Amino acid sequence: MSEEMNVTGAEDITDAITPYERLEIIRNKNRPTIRDYLPLIFNDFFELHGDRLYGDDGAILGGIGRLGNIPVTVIAEVKGRDIFENKASNFAMPHPEGYRKALRLARQAEKFNRPVICFIDTPGAFCGIAAEKRGQGEAIARNLAEFMVLKTPVISVVLGEGGSGGALALGVCDELAMLENSIYSVISPRGFASILWKDASKEKEACNIMRITAEDAVNLGIAEQIIPEPEGGAHNDPEMTAENISKFLVKTLNSKMKKDIDVLLNERYNKFRKIGVFSETSENI
């Protein structure tokens, strides 16, 4: 498939697909996960386990491998496609040890001057007793702070669901790309509906006002790139999707790795620093 075709396809789809339809596409049980993409994008991949503090969280995968010729650290949230995979990865809802494993590997990457590539695909950080006891809030906060000053390039890609702080914990980066049908939201559309209208079934209405699509994220200045998916969604051609992701990563890494690290860090800080909409006049209303 030529690149041109992808781009044209993307524009057609954008006009036709509603946010809720995108949610249905990313919920397709055949939607590729990081486990599908890993061998298609990276060579010589070695998975590395554990946060060295408490345990190993199956919801976040980490390791080192090569993207083309470039050694990279990969950190990814792991969706499963059947009950066994989902049990092992807790439906991609990380515990604090998952975020701490991510941070350990990011610091290791910094030490060896390897860029970090994060793949976001989570409904959100896990909500449970153990997660609270082990400091879910602190684990996410620490990642946000440390990734902001990590002295190596960080690129993040949203594969499917970018759910809230659990997604953002892998989303402090130099450049954020989203797969065409992926979503990124402050809370799940279901959670939004249940808080706002006390009715979780109004998910569809929530989707349509929340601004959660890749296009919305670009328009809000939060994502930089949209990676095209094959018509109908990534599951229709995982190889082509992987190739599109690879192209984006190689191009972006090449430009980020050329930059002086202080320039890169300033740009990373300012990318987030400028997000916010407010007025500063004394007039009321």
Added chain:
Amino acid sequence: MLEDLFKVVTARFNNDGSEKSAETSSEKLFKCPRCSESCSPEEFTGNKWVCPSCGYHSRISARERLSITVDKDSFREYDKDMSSLNPIDFPDYEAKISGLKSRTGLNDAIITGECTIKGEKCIIGVMDSHFMMASMGSVVGEKVTRAFEAAAEKKLPLVLFTASGGARMQEGLVSLMQMAKTSGAAAKLSQAGGLYITVLTDPTTGGVTASFASLGDIIIAEPKVLVGFAGRRVIEGTIKQRLPEDFQSAEFTLENGFADMIVERKNLRRTISHLIRLHRPYKEVDIIV
């Protein structure tokens, strides 16, 4: 002045639907929602809005907090007029904000500025749960970030009193990004060697717990306040069982290693000023004879 505060307090409890206690005189008594004991509003206010019987630390407004924390006339407010716009065109958001402005006298859920506390100069920020449960949108994110930046630039300690229901849903992804923005600013202050003290007050939850509230060099909590990431009902919904009473309390947070100390409201001024003094550059420390 005191009468006004009293009105606020009684209004709050009436709004909560709590029963009003019998009145011995014409004045309305404060009835503690925790122990049900009553006391006069003067006693309650004089006790810094802490129940004299059981030590219940009630939620107080940012102005009330400043009044019991900073040295008299020392507070200079930053970014007073900063106010929310509507980044994702959320239905009725402007109306909600303007209603809250007139009801609370605040422009958003935080007041920031500089002050002295027992003579120690610092930057201070106080969140106010009466404004949309102190959810973090663009204004909270920007003011907190500017407070971190001011602390780094002026080489002053930063003290933040946190309270929040989490991210402000009405600002969508823009509100989520405030977590990254504020945490990044905290990281920069830390790299610059600045002191950052967090005081966790009731309730500190969600996106604020998962960002700047958890990043203090020293984390203080008021007794028994709610501190956590996920909402209690959300967790109960996930695990299908009731959680114990003290779950996500300040004491739970301390026990699990995520706070340094629990300090009663009456001792906060002294504690904060002492901690700041301990962080003075060595050469400035007075020689003790």
